Amino acid sequence: MKVIMDRPTKCGKKRRVVVEVDANESLMSFFDDHHYRLGEPLDDVVPGHIITGAMFTTWCPIEQKWVT
Numbered sequence: 001m002k003v004i005m006d007r008p009t010k011c012g013k014k015r016r017v018v019v020e021v022d023a024n025e026s027l028m029s030f031f032d033d034h035h036y037r038l039g040e041p042l043d044d045v046v047p048g049h050i051i052t053g054a055m056f057t058t059w060c061p062i063e064q065k066w067v068t
Contacts, residue, residue: 001019001021001025001027002015002019002020002021002022003018003019004018004019004020005017015043019055030048030051030052031048032047032048032049032052033047033048033049034042034047035047035048036048036051051059055068056068
């Protein structure tokens with residue numbers, strides 16, 4: 001994902017963001033104070049700030065653990 005433009009609007013309550021994403025990427029928006037259901041197989045409900053605080057991770061076959 002590449003952020004092309006990120007600037008506040010004239011009213012100052014919102015932002016205007018233009019991004020470029022790859023064909024296999026998805027872009028989602030979350031409110032920190034709302035709750036979201038993660039879906040199958042977890043089906044957990046978590047607050048938005050948990051999702052927005054997530055980091056990309058990969059599985060290391062040598063150490064046998066998730067690494068960031």
